Amino acid sequence: MIELDYSLIIEATEEPDYFGFYSPDLEGFTGIGHSIEDCLYKAKWGIKEHVNLLKEQVLPIPPKNPDPKIVIQNTHKVAVA
Numbered sequence: 001m002i003e004l005d006y007s008l009i010i011e012a013t014e015e016p017d018y019f020g021f022y023s024p025d026l027e028g029f030t031g032i033g034h035s036i037e038d039c040l041y042k043a044k045w046g047i048k049e050h051v052n053l054l055k056e057q058v059l060p061i062p063p064k065n066p067d068p069k070i071v072i073q074n075t076h077k078v079a080v081a
Helices: 036-056
Strands: 008-012 019-022 030-033 070-074
Touching: 008 036, 019 036, 030 036
Parallel strands: 008 070
Antiparallel strands: 008 019, 019 030
């Protein structure tokens, strides 16, 4: 069972112990971890903290995703023009 209220994207980098993550459902929520498990742990608690901050600042809170997904992918390289 996924214990997240929102979907999560975890991106592997060229560094073997460095991952970035964000939620496409929760604008502004991002983080980093040293493993996939670390990202999942940090995301679980970070999402709760992020939502609490939105509440404190009286900002809109996106509805919980009834079917959250976790996607693990390679990070996409961005071309600099």
